[in-house]
Amino acid sequence: MVVAAVATAVSIPLVGAALTPAAPQLQPLAGGVAGAISEPGRTPVAAAPAVPVGDSRVSPARAIDADARFGPNRREAPTVSSLTGYRWPIPKGRITLPFKAIPGGEWINDGRLFHDGVDMASFCGAPVVAAHDGVVLAAGRRFDDQVGWIGDLGPYYHRLDVHHAWGNLPNVVVIDDGNGYRSIYAHFRDVTVKPGQEVRAGTLIGHEGATGHASGCHVHYGLFSPYETKTFGVRPDIVRRMKVPTHEVARIDPLLVLPGGDVALRTRSIAKAIAAAAAAAAPVVIREAGSFGADQVRRR
């Protein structure tokens, strides 16, 4: 994908005109003025134009017409805080780069260069599984129609054709999570699913790799919310070089839905995050005085 000069094991802008018929809860984006992230029932509020990062030619954030984008089903989608059923794409390894502003980031969020997902790494060739039940929208290098680009991808595709550059893109899997949200996994060595295939949380979808612009094997995991009304800008030099649109639908922090995400952010350990989440969910047996051995089980 976008081959930008980023020093970290970072992502490439996975662009995306998010909306296709295959994803009923995400519909074609309309241009507009970026608004604040909305919760169900909230009316998007127009935000101030994004401040260019060292480049006055950066255009303001585009607006997303929430009605046009999400359609009538958007109010049926769960809020981020109530999402269930997510699991880690890899069970061990480290969080090598969180969802945050970073030097060299390929996206622009609120005027700062930004990393639009979570990078996690274990070892090259490690099995990577679906984080949630869903339906595969894209698998391989033809994924840009599914990853939230706002605008015409024609010039970008033409450039890839002319330069025979499709092979430079990362292997990516995009999955409609069936709840209005959409998961994106990037940099696979190889993928093991096909578009249209139904998957369960835990289904093998490919193997960890470093395809595309990556300094080492890792998984870049991104997440789209059906309630998002904000956009991320694309770094101007990338727009000029790759001929991609100037904006994508903003993504949300995947650690909000992955079990023990707060622990992962603090410790950078996926195993510790999983253990902490399991401990929090496990029944705790409490033997009370006078109960004569009758155990009471409760959840903490």
Ligand SMILES: [Zn+2]
């Ligand atoms: Zn990344």
